[in-house]
Amino acid sequence: MDFSSTALRVLRQVADSGSFTAAASQLGYTQSAISRQAAALERSAGAVLFERRSDGVRLTPAGLTLLRHARTILESVAAAEQEITASAAPTALVRLGMFPSAGAVLLPGVLARLATAAPHITVTTREGTTPALLRALRAGSIDIAVLTSRPPHRPSDGESPRLHIEPVEDTELLLGAPTTGLFAGRTAVHVDELVDAPWIAAPSTSTEPLLGVWPGLPGRPRIVHTTRDWLTKLQLVAGGFGVTTIPSRMSAVLPPGVSALRVQGVPQEVRRILTARLPGRPEPGITEVLRAVTSAL
């Protein structure tokens, strides 16, 4: 019989929320994850803890028993956390989440700016997709999310609490192509030249609009490599193995052998960079970091 504190938190939240789905959105997980956590908890407790009903979940007697202990355990955990972190250095911590290419193109600028403007702030970062970052934000595991969106820039999702969203900059999607070869010496290409191009894309989950390939091309694109890592992508392009899309700000950090080209013959592809945070008055450190993100661009 072995419990992790996350499992106990799940139990508590399910008890408080009355359903797996609600608990999931409170905790920043998907419903699937909560369902499995619940099943695992029952397995490790050796008893049925949840009574699944058509309108949600209620705790069985065994579940209520465990809940009682879970609350005291979680209190102890919180107390321990309190005591231990109290003795540590009191530097302000801001947890930043951002879309993957932000790490290369704007994180260094943000950190550099903060190092002089607000050296007492410690920034930790993590990467993620837009939905993952929004979940993390609502769950309180990050303080700021740096996102991209494509037009039309509707308010991302309709869940509550409404997030405080602020546009930072509109940027243009460009084509990353080998400096030598087919497009050598050019500064732009026509979209018709791309229909049969070999693309280097991100692994897609069939739900996302296929990152890395120019949007709206007719037919099925010819994807020759897939990788999540930007350095890999760019080195593949430099090696002449394909082309990929790049945000315009990334042209500042392209390795030798890769050129950024505009694409003509179609309307500009605009990507908006924006920040999201929970509503209400932010802590001063968060404001400081938001300012650094805005001005680093």
Added chain:
Amino acid sequence: MDFSSTALRVLRQVADSGSFTAAASQLGYTQSAISRQAAALERSAGAVLFERRSDGVRLTPAGLTLLRHARTILESVAAAEQEITASAAPTALVRLGMFPSAGAVLLPGVLARLATAAPHITVTTREGTTPALLRALRAGSIDIAVLTSRPPHRPSDGESPRLHIEPVEDTELLLGAPTTGLFAGRTAVHVDELVDAPWIAAPSTSTEPLLGVWPGLPGRPRIVHTTRDWLTKLQLVAGGFGVTTIPSRMSAVLPPGVSALRVQGVPQEVRRILTARLPGRPEPGITEVLRAVTSAL
């Protein structure tokens, strides 16, 4: 900040034992595992908890703080366990650990015997290597270990507590070969016929004496397939893709196409089957299962 109860148990045991190594053997882990658990615990607590000294480990102030809370948390966990299992059915549970091929050749017999002789006993089983089973036994996560040993049958390991070990049966190692083909119609082979045979072995960790290949053959054996699974092994043999060693008791459950042959020209290879349990007077359920194991053979 997220703690699993195993991590807290590790903390407590390290505090009580005074070293990672001692805690490891108490808890049935390797030293390596404890070292990593400790590092992970420090990472998740965000503080240095252990002071590594040349003669062991002592807790830092932060470690002592967490230890205090860990004890109360573990008490709550134990209390929860108590309450929940108290309301469950009071069937005796015996946890059996055994070497891999025992599952096929003797577990069915043991369970059948128990079903009539002691139907109130619930038996759970797991497989493992001899050292893993001995660790589990000492750690209290299994009640009985069913092991094999090869001569000389020395007392397995010298650690304390001394285990209560009882031989069950001596059995002979045989050769599993395709019924048709090179050895068709034979009941025995000479060891010289095996020097260039294609072997189907278990994946070896270079520390074990290479299971599945006849021991003591000159030269390096020609291993054509490796698998841990007995059914796979036997089906490969049946298909004529190689030969392997089998314990003599398994000849009762060989699939069609596989024959068990004696090996001549060398002394019999004897494998002893034995049971191990912690010393002292065993619970009645354990005695019952031990008796079933002995008499099922």
Added chain:
DNA sequence: CATCTGGTATGCGTAGTGCGCATGGACTTC
């Protein structure tokens, strides 16, 4: 009844974690 709208379970694929094995470095003891 058909359908829709809440809910939970589950197959699948992937990234991450836990752990054993082997080894290496630091320190103590003889």
Added chain:
DNA sequence: GAAGTCCATGCGCACTACGCATACCAGATG
């Protein structure tokens, strides 16, 4: 300095956690 402690760590493997997509189920609504 040789041997015996101890802890840390690279490697490989199996397992787990989780997200996505989908299936399924019960009650409300047409």
